[in-house]
Amino acid sequence: MLLRHTTADVMERSALTINPAKTCQPIGALYAALGVHNCLPHSHGSQGCCAYHRSTLTRHYKEPVMAGSSSFTEGSAVFGGQANLLQAITNMFAMYNPDIIAVHTTCLSETIGDDLVQIISKAREEGKVPPGKHVIHANTPSYIGSHVTGFSNMVKGIVTYLAENSGRKRNQVNIIPGWVEPSDMREVRRLSRAMGVNCNIFPDTSDVMDAPQTGRHEFYPRGGAPIEEIRHSGDSRSTLALGPTASEAAALKLEEKCEVRSEVLELPIGLVATDRFINALRHRSGIRVPGFITDERGRLVDMIADMHQYFYRKRVALFGDPDQLVSLTEFLVTLDMRPVYIVTGTPGKRFETRIREALGDSVPEAQIRQGPQADMFLLHQMIKKEGVDLLIGNTYGKYIARDEDIPFVRFGFPILDRVGHSYFPTVAYMGAMRLAEKILSAVMDRQDRNAPEESFELTM
Amino acid sequence: MVLYPIADALHLVHGPLGCAAYTWDIRGALSSGPQLHRLSFSTDLREMDVIQGGEKKLAKALCQLIDLHHPKAAFVYSTCIVGVIGDDVEAVCRQVSALKGIPVLPVHSEGFKGTKRDGYRAACEALLQLVGTGSTEGISPVSVNILGDFNLAGEVWIIRDYFEKMGIEVVATITGDGRVDDIRRAHGAALNLVQCSGSMMHLAKQLQEKRGIPFKRVSYFGIEDMAQALYDTAGFFADKSPGIVGRTAALVSQELSTIMPQIAQYRRKLEGRKAAVYVGGAFKAFSLVRALRQLGMDTVMVGSQTGLREDYEELRELCDEGTIIVDDSNPLELSSFLQEKRVDLFIGGVKERPIAYKLGVGFCDHNHERKEPLAGFTGMLNFAREVYNTVASPVWRLTPRGAMRDRS
CATH class of the missing domain: 3.40.50.1980 (Nitrogenase molybdenum iron protein domain)
Structure with missing residues (x-):
């Protein structure tokens, strides 16, 4: 029992986090930057930060992750990191020839007060940024928010620096897909096109973080949103932001900067959320939903019908990032399951309200925990008090799943011990089918494993 | 860490x-x-x-x-x-x-x-x-501390077992499978054995200076280095522990007779294949070059993140002519060397794995993501098996590079 120290009684521990249910901002900023074509992300801080972020992203996506670091020394901590960053910008353009460098800060550079706007303009003045190339930044202090906040800040930074309103509207819709898998971004594009929407998706990590084996190591894989297209996002008719925590800030920035009106939707995970997404697309293109999409939905409903007898009233604990949790909660309710514990380490104002809305009046006993001490230790304590039939979350859930012997479905970030999550979408109808299949398999495998011989049955 | x-x-x-x-x-x-x-x-x-x-x-x-x-x-x-x-x-x-x-x-x-x-x-x-805050009572004069092994995949257990079979008491393992009370009495050991020289050298030097405990640099990777480590240690205790050299020779020959037939099989299949090595410390790189040679493989590129000038000179001497030696490299450089030298195997850390796979090259993690013990004689066999499995994987025949080789 790795977690044998977990007690059922919850104690006060304001100064302490045990086994966190989140991580820090810069890694989210790095992931967002990878969704821009020919972009080299850069970590303005100590070398260790960048190494950890690259390792963690590599473990999850199983792809090479390229990024630079300002490699702070004691001198930079005292005198500021300007010299390091200027040098890094020169070197990176010379050696790696990116079209854009996306700098994010760290707790160290934030605390010593480096002014990124000033440093970047100094780099421009001194001719360190070749013509036609870009350097952008996002402030991502690690002691505020979480990795999702960092993602959101970088997407907002991308808009702040690159989006322009040329005065000529383009017949297109911006879609900000949120922190989802590359496969999810691809699926969002497929559906948007099928719905007749000329979409401008950014950031887009498909074909970057799920690049095919070609026999070559592409330093800049062919995917990623082209800078030109991001620039044109200021001319789009509207913006669809998927997932408020990850995508709303950028959508609002576009509204403010370029007067592109926006609509924020929950992530299209699960049947009802996907319906809303398809509907939003339909409103924009004005076309009827194509038959094959209706069929995908129909197959999902058919599958849920086939499964519903097994899901009825099962108690589920879930943890992870707010946007994923809200839509997942709604989907579980659709499946007639009971999400009883919902935990995120990411702070944010509307989370509880959103979850309550997703729950409706279906699970009055649901407990929602958020922020600093909403960690895996607390979730474990809740489960110890009253058990659940299923646990859904990232790889870190495996300790609880093993100690408490609970069926476990991996979902979210990071997944460090399996392969496949980055290739198969969980968004939209097909994604929902995959999720439902995974959930049912986890529950049934467990039932098979535990059944005494006389009730171990061929048909279930 | x-x-x-x-x-x-x-x-x-x-x-x-x-x-x-x-x-x-x-x-x-x-x-x-x-x-x-x-x-x-x-x-x-x-x-x-x-x-x-x-x-x-x-x-x-x-x-x-x-x-x-x-x-x-x-x-x-x-x-x-x-x-x-x-x-x-x-x-x-x-x-x-x-x-x-x-x-x-x-x-x-x-x-x-x-x-x-x-x-x-x-x-x-x-x-x-x-160190120094515990009692050294009862510690044998024939005793060591194992420094710089972190018990990845249980490696320290293998090494500890060898020393115990030789009649040597292991006072503290620092830090793999380490315990606070053992470390507190580590100053009672007669000798410090230091692996992964980068991390624990300072401790060994300080213990020599302040407590008069001598140390030896050792490596437990590969047959040659492993045997050398045991013989060196036996030599150190030869006066105090009669028969230790004989016991050590018996242990080595017994271990070798177990693994050599299988190693030979892998060697037949790996002979002439090319390897590239990029690891944290230079000392590990030495061992890997020797271990790969044991498997009949040529190391065509070798480098480390933290190696010193004298380490690279030693590497230069150890390697064949034409081997590329790199210091604190970057992914761009690494992947171009891998392609240029047409390697079949890359040994590196977590961030390098997908680069190798993208190129259609086998990969072995010799860092903290190893899942099989690679130290000791058994470790050498595991290493041979792991290298063979990845180099000979049929997946590479599906990649452009593999297809090219099949045609030629």
Whole structure:
């Protein structure tokens, strides 16, 4: 029992986090930057930060992750990191020839007060940024928010620096897909096109973080949103932001900067959320939903019908990032399951309200925990008090799943011990089918494993 | 990182949450007993703490954790931000130590204060506070400490077993499968054996200087180096322990007779294949070049992140002419060498694995993501098997490079 120290009684521990249910901002900023074509992300801080972020992203996506670091020394901590960053910008353009460098800060550079706007303009003045190339930044202090906040800040930074309103509207819709898998971004594009929407998706990590084996190591894989297209996002008719925590800030920035009106939707995970997404697309293109999409939905409903007898009233604990949790909660309710514990380490104002809305009046006993001490230790304590039939979350859930012997479905970030999550979408109808299949398999495998011989049955 | 395998100690990361999150149980340093080291504890510093300082929070977190887990000692890791906001971590550690009656040791591991190498030194300094605080009563004059093995996939157990079979007492394993009480009495050992020279050399040198304990640099990777390590140690104790050289020779020959037939089989299949090595420390690179040679493979590129000038000279001597030697390389350079030299195997760390796969090249993790023990004689067999499995995997025939080779 790795977690044998977990007690059922919850104690006060304001100064302490045990086994966190989140991580820090810069890694989210790095992931967002990878969704821009020919972009080299850069970590303005100590070398260790960048190494950890690259390792963690590599473990999850199983792809090479390229990024630079300002490699702070004691001198930079005292005198500021300007010299390091200027040098890094020169070197990176010379050696790696990116079209854009996306700098994010760290707790160290934030605390010593480096002014990124000033440093970047100094780099421009001194001719360190070749013509036609870009350097952008996002402030991502690690002691505020979480990795999702960092993602959101970088997407907002991308808009702040690159989006322009040329005065000529383009017949297109911006879609900000949120922190989802590359496969999810691809699926969002497929559906948007099928719905007749000329979409401008950014950031887009498909074909970057799920690049095919070609026999070559592409330093800049062919995917990623082209800078030109991001620039044109200021001319789009509207913006669809998927997932408020990850995508709303950028959508609002576009509204403010370029007067592109926006609509924020929950992530299209699960049947009802996907319906809303398809509907939003339909409103924009004005076309009827194509038959094959209706069929995908129909197959999902058919599958849920086939499964519903097994899901009825099962108690589920879930943890992870707010946007994923809200839509997942709604989907579980659709499946007639009971999400009883919902935990995120990411702070944010509307989370509880959103979850309550997703729950409706279906699970009055649901407990929602958020922020600093909403960690895996607390979730474990809740489960110890009253058990659940299923646990859904990232790889870190495996300790609880093993100690408490609970069926476990991996979902979210990071997944460090399996392969496949980055290739198969969980968004939209097909994604929902995959999720439902995974959930049912986890529950049934467990039932098979535990059944005494006389009730171990061929048909279930 | 170096201290974390001490399994009955509490490891608290003082800083924003991320620093603890990324280091949570990623190293596979196994413990035969307590598993406390595998949990992630953080003071989770936030904006207000950065302004007001984190000392109170640190003291509170420490007390709470010590009450909850009753560890034998506690290590507090300072992160970048702690160095900047100026928390007096040492004072807090002293207070809590006095209050709770266990050693509470600060580790000055602020990221900007240097590289991994400096972090190693900080770890050694913390260990030096522990060594010498326990009783050395009953320790055999024929005894060693094993320094610089972190018990990845259980490697220290293999090594320990060899020494015990030779009649040598192992006082402390530092830090793989380490225990606080063993480390406290480590100064009672007659000899320190240092592997992974980068991380533990400072501790060995200090123990020689202050306590007069000699040390030997050893490597447990590959048949030659492993045997050499055992013979060197036996030689050291030859006067005190009659028959030890004979026992060692018997042990080596018995181990070899078990593994050699299988190694020979792998060698037949791997003969002439090309390998590239890029690892953290140069000392490991030496061993790998020798081990690969044992398998009939040519190392056509070799490099390390933290090697010193004299290490590279030694590498140059060890390798064949034409071998590319790189220092602190970057992914662009590495992948172009891999292609240029048409390698079949790349040995590196977590970040390099997908680069190798993209190129259609087999990969072996010789870093902390190894899942099979690669040390010792058994480890050599595991290494041979792992190398063969990845080099000969049919998946590479599906890639452009494999298809080309099939045609030619």
